[in-house]
Amino acid sequence: MSIEKTYIQYGVPSNWAHDYELIGISTSTFRQTSKKNLFEKYNIRKSQIDFVKNCLVRQPINENVVLKLLENSRFVCCLCKGQKSDAFILHHIIEYSLTKDNKYSNLAVLCPNDHDLAHRHGVALTNKITEQQIKEAKKNWETQVKKENNKAALNKPIRGKIKN
Numbered sequence: 001m002s003i004e005k006t007y008i009q010y011g012v013p014s015n016w017a018h019d020y021e022l023i024g025i026s027t028s029t030f031r032q033t034s035k036k037n038l039f040e041k042y043n044i045r046k047s048q049i050d051f052v053k054n055c056l057v058r059q060p061i062n063e064n065v066v067l068k069l070l071e072n073s074r075f076v077c078c079l080c081k082g083q084k085s086d087a088f089i090l091h092h093i094i095e096y097s098l099t100k101d102n103k104y105s106n107l108a109v110l111c112p113n114d115h116d117l118a119h120r121h122g123v124a125l126t127n128k129i130t131e132q133q134i135k136e137a138k139k140n141w142e143t144q145v146k147k148e149n150n151k152a153a154l155n156k157p158i159r160g161k162i163k164n
């Protein structure tokens, strides 16, 4: 299991996970290192440190669930279809702290931008993305991806030589 994939299982944004892989800091080192050292020794931004430390106290999402979610959504946000960012986060539709629910049904692939919007609390309702909207977007996007995948599979030229 790569460092990057492990962070993703904990709900850390994929672009940060990629950076941590490059720095070579594992999830257990991140967990055990003080905020001060993470900032001074590893040059990790303070805004990231709090968020990631919080993610790392959860149970990681099962590897197969992660893979299925990402494949079914083509590794992009189900709300903007990757238009806002290539990076993604595995988002808990109903907050993890409330249910500790890591099941497929409670997870959706979002970009960091839409993830922020989904977590806006106490802001005018018009600026917030609701649980229901995410569930519907996930369902619709997965259906579309499936259709596109089937189409692509049908259009694929047949490869390989006929052997005598």
Ligand SMILES: [Zn+2]
Residues within 6 Å of the ligand: 077, 078, 079, 080, 081, 082, 083, 084, 085, 110, 111, 112, 113, 114
């Ligand atoms: Zn998005």
